[in-house]
Amino acid sequence: MKFNLNLSMAVIASAMVAVSACGGSGNSESASSESTAAAPPPAPIEISLEEKYKDDPVYIKGSELMGQNDCPSCHMLERKIVGPSYADVAAKYETTDENVELLAGKIIAGGVGTWGEIPMPAHPTLSEEDAKSLAQFVLLLKK
CATH class of the missing domain: 1.10.760.10 (Cytochrome c-like domain)
Known part of the structure; x- marks a missing residue:
């Protein structure tokens, strides 16, 4: 089997991006609370x-x-x-x-x-x- 350095680097880079996007800690609770805190507050409902x-x-x-x-x-x-x-x-x-x-x-x-x-x-x-x-x-x- 032939080793392709470019393909291996692409796989490693993709894995690193995936891990960093998930917070890297594996703790889904902290990741979801961070995204909730960053969400803008809902616009006030304007009534007539x-x-x-x-x-x-x-x-x-x-x-x-x-x-x-x-x-x-x-x-x-x-x-x-x-x-x-x-x-x-x-x-x-x-x-x-x-x-x-x-x-x-x-x-x-x-x-x-x-x-x-x-x-x-x-x-x-x-x-x-x-x-x-x-x-x-x-x-x-x-x-």
């Missing part, structure tokens, strides 16, 4: 604002009022259409009694300039109580 707040009484009441008025014509929960998304408004204003009053007033009186040149129509027939409920709903929607 609707899913996040669906059981909140402020959300439930606000959603009903939004549906009874023309709000969805210009606003969405998380995406700008004609006016800003509710989430964008919530991000701009802290949730305080003063801001609930301010936003309720803007809902009733309408306005222009805060979010661009497209005016928000007035809602003079909306009660102050309903306007405050709408403002509380919007301010709830923080991401």
Whole structure:
């Protein structure tokens, strides 16, 4: 039988690679814990604002009022259409009694300039109580 030096070296090199890839110790527990520790953490599951707040009484009441008025014509929960998304408004204003009053007033009186040149129509027939409920709903929607 003829001895092939190149083939023998290739076999030895392959064996060394295989041993080093397995950790060389034969201890499969340490090899698996090392690979587990190196794995990146799973990405956080992002849920929609609707899913996040669906059981909140402020959300439930606000959603009903939004549906009874023309709000969805210009606003969405998380995406700008004609006016800003509710989430964008919530991000701009802290949730305080003063801001609930301010936003309720803007809902009733309408306005222009805060979010661009497209005016928000007035809602003079909306009660102050309903306007405050709408403002509380919007301010709830923080991401």
